[in-house]
Amino acid sequence: MHEYAFFLGCIAPNRYPGCEASAIKTSEKVGIKLLPLCGASCCPAPGAFGSIDLNIWYAMAARNVVLAEQMDRDIALICNGCYKSIYEVNHILKHNDELRDGVNEVLKEIDMEYKGSIDVWHLAELYYDPKICGVDKIRESVSRPLTGTKIAVHYGCHLMKPRKERHFGDTDHPMWIEELVAALGAEPVQYRNKMQCCGAGGGVRGFDLEHSLDITNEKMINLQEVGADALTEVCPFCQLQYDRGQVEIEEKFGIKYGLPVLHFNELLGLAQGMSPDELALDLHAVDVTPFLEKIL
Amino acid sequence: MAREKDYGNPSLEAKLKDRYYYSDDTNRDFTKEVEKIGRTIAHMCYQCGTCTGSCPSAPRSSYRIRLFMRRAVLGLEEEALTDPDLWLCTTCYSCTDRCPRDIAPTDVIMAMRNLAARRDIVPRNFLKTVQAIYTTGHGVPNNDVNRAARVKLGMDAEPPTTCGFPEYIEGIKAIIDHYGLKDRADKILSEGE
The missing domain is CATH 1.10.1060.10 (Alpha-helical ferredoxin)
Incomplete structure (x- = not known):
């Protein structure tokens, strides 16, 4: 069993608890144990918080990392926004003495010290990594293949970009999440401008909702074009933007898409035989039933 | 960025004072x-x-x-x-x-x-996120609909974050207060009302 401190973030535990539940259950079936990271906070939101003062963003993210250092476990998480904060701040502080000293000066006030002793991973990359799990193990864990469904993938921005500060390689046409989706028995579909942002990040969703939804709408048009049965992603904030965003797009622009949006963990949960009730899919704003009818 | 040289040509100097040529x-x-x-x-x-x-x-x-x-x-x-x-x-x-x-x-x-x-030039939604994190530890705090759903899933109503361990919020407040950000956010937001 590979053990990790499970960093939850905000939107997964507080809006889509199915993402959290499925992460814990699906990972156990492939040899990954997620331990609760008690007292963790918001990562904090890189766009909303980092825009105001990057120094506070470093210190707040470092506090979360220190909690995992105290457990002596690497962090695993399920949200791209959290990845941006936790992975990147950990990476920066490991290599920048000046910033690390500044952060530690603040953390001293609450009896903490950032040491730089752990690493940070997205659960999806652990699923893909053959040293930890790998596509084959994911395929073997499937008891209810998603045969006959066409699934589009939204990678999101902050997991793989900026490329130079990550380790995923190609950010123009990545295919690794499609490999994971195919392992569930579904057919991954390609669509125009796959790597475009969902529109929610950088505080734009809160600053100018219509602008942000217009970006989402462009993606929805491209997704509709290829007839996907569902969209999957690895970021609850992207999920919120696509899921609740479709309701807002209907209100504001009068266009209805009805495309079910599922976190990859939820999709994996369904493929491993979890019931829709165990995933709280009724909390999704867009009805997931048309997709479920194809697989149940 | 002040120019240190000049052309010794008054009409050209006047022209260069025009923002179109020089700022x-x-x-x-x-x-x-x-x-x-x-x-x-x-x-x-x-x-x-x-x-x-x-x-x-x-x-x-x-x-x-x-x-x-x-x-x-x-x-x-x-x-x-x-x-x-x-x-x-x-x-x-x-x-x-x-x-x-x-x-x-x-x-x-x-x-x-x-x-x-x-310089206090910052949209309100950014500051509201700061306030939410200061109070609850979360930018997107828990709510009753979600608590009920969590219980139905067999999980605790509060996740094991600052929601379930509110004693950790003090540390978060200390960090934000170190920079005086909460007071600034409160002040800017109250001015806009």
Whole structure:
């Protein structure tokens, strides 16, 4: 069993608890144990918080990392926004003495010290990594293949970009999440401008909702074009933007898409035989039933 | 950036005072500060426009990342920090991945936002997130619908974050108070009401 401190973030535990539940259950079936990271906070939101003062963003993210250092476990998480904060701040502080000293000066006030002793991973990359799990193990864990469904993938921005500060390689046409989706028995579909942002990040969703939804709408048009049965992603904030965003797009622009949006963990949960009730899919704003009818 | 030479030609000097030819409200330190906060070599920008071409916000607004890069290079502090378009970047980092000069335009924007915020130029939603995190530890706090759903899933109503362990919120407050950010957020938000 590979053990990790499970960093939850905000939107997964507080809006889509199915993402959290499925992460814990699906990972156990492939040899990954997620331990609760008690007292963790918001990562904090890189766009909303980092825009105001990057120094506070470093210190707040470092506090979360220190909690995992105290457990002596690497962090695993399920949200791209959290990845941006936790992975990147950990990476920066490991290599920048000046910033690390500044952060530690603040953390001293609450009896903490950032040491730089752990690493940070997205659960999806652990699923893909053959040293930890790998596509084959994911395929073997499937008891209810998603045969006959066409699934589009939204990678999101902050997991793989900026490329130079990550380790995923190609950010123009990545295919690794499609490999994971195919392992569930579904057919991954390609669509125009796959790597475009969902529109929610950088505080734009809160600053100018219509602008942000217009970006989402462009993606929805491209997704509709290829007839996907569902969209999957690895970021609850992207999920919120696509899921609740479709309701807002209907209100504001009068266009209805009805495309079910599922976190990859939820999709994996369904493929491993979890019931829709165990995933709280009724909390999704867009009805997931048309997709479920194809697989149940 | 004051010019130190002159042409000894009064009509040409007058012409050069025209903003169309010459702007004296530039601040050399602005470029340096942006580069320090953003940890990127903004002055290397040669204005190719790959950034704007990659930008999802550009086609639907007047936001042009290339323009902000020019402002960074020229030290046009006022222009950069007072333009509301500054807040339309979704921080998707497409420009950063494609920049042929290895600059991170996204981080230039983040640095400019930090500098604007120091002058209390910051949209309300950003400050409300600060308030929420200060109070609950979460930017998106738990609510009753979600608590009920969590219990139905067999989980605790409160996740094992600051929700379930509120004693950790003190540490978060201490960090934010160290920078005086909560008081500033409260003050700016109350002024806008």
